[in-house]
Amino acid sequence: MDKSSDCLYFQRNELQKNLMIEICDLYTSTLFLFKEQSYPGRCVVAYKGHxxxxxxxxxxxxxxxxxDVCLAAEAVQKAFSPAKINYGAYSDKLPHLHFHIVPKQEEGLDFGGTFEMNPQQIYLTESEQAETVKKIVSALSYKKQTKPSK
Ligand SMILES: [Zn+2]
Structure with missing residues (x-):
């Protein structure tokens, strides 16, 4: 059973581009910034395979x-200092393994409750997005495997 042809993570289609932007590859996944930022620093870690x-x-x-999930969460913790990070792996309708990394601030949305999948309230400008991505990348302790120089 392979439905990868209509998988948003596999296709990197318009729907996916509307929801998230790619930050970088990790060991076995890709890290995305979730465009809706009601929970500042919210990301998605999507496994490379379908x-x-x-x-x-x-x-x-x-x-x-x-x-990878831990690396992403740790980076978000360092960059945004949330009170707690929530993890969500749902994908009823999109069966491709991915984790939502959702930083919760005590004074923020839904603290003490379940995060909303898409509150559709807060979207960053392009420069704010770039700034957020930069903050996460610089907090990431992932080091790209570099090829031996000789
Ligand atoms: Zn997939």
Whole structure:
């Protein structure tokens, strides 16, 4: 069963571009900034392969993916100092493994409750978006594997 042809993460289609912008690749996933920023610093970590459930991954792949989730969450913590980060993996209608990384501020939206999937309230300007991406990237402890120089 392969429905990757109509998968938004696989296709990187318009719908996906409306929802999020690519920040960078991690070990086994791609990190996106969620364009709706009611929860400042909100990101998505999408697994590279078209997989539906976390349990479908081999143990090394799962560990690598969870490492990416941790790297992203840690960067968001450093960059935005939320009181708590919420993690969400739902995708009922979009069966491609991804985690929502949702930083919650005590005085912010839905603190103490469940985050809204898309509040459609706060969108950044392009320069604010670029600034946010920069903040996350510089807080990221992920180091790109560099090829040996010789
Ligand atoms: Zn997919």
């Amino acid at each position: 997989v539906k459930e976390l349990f479908e991954l081999s143990e090394p792949d799962r560990n690598a993916f969870m490492k």
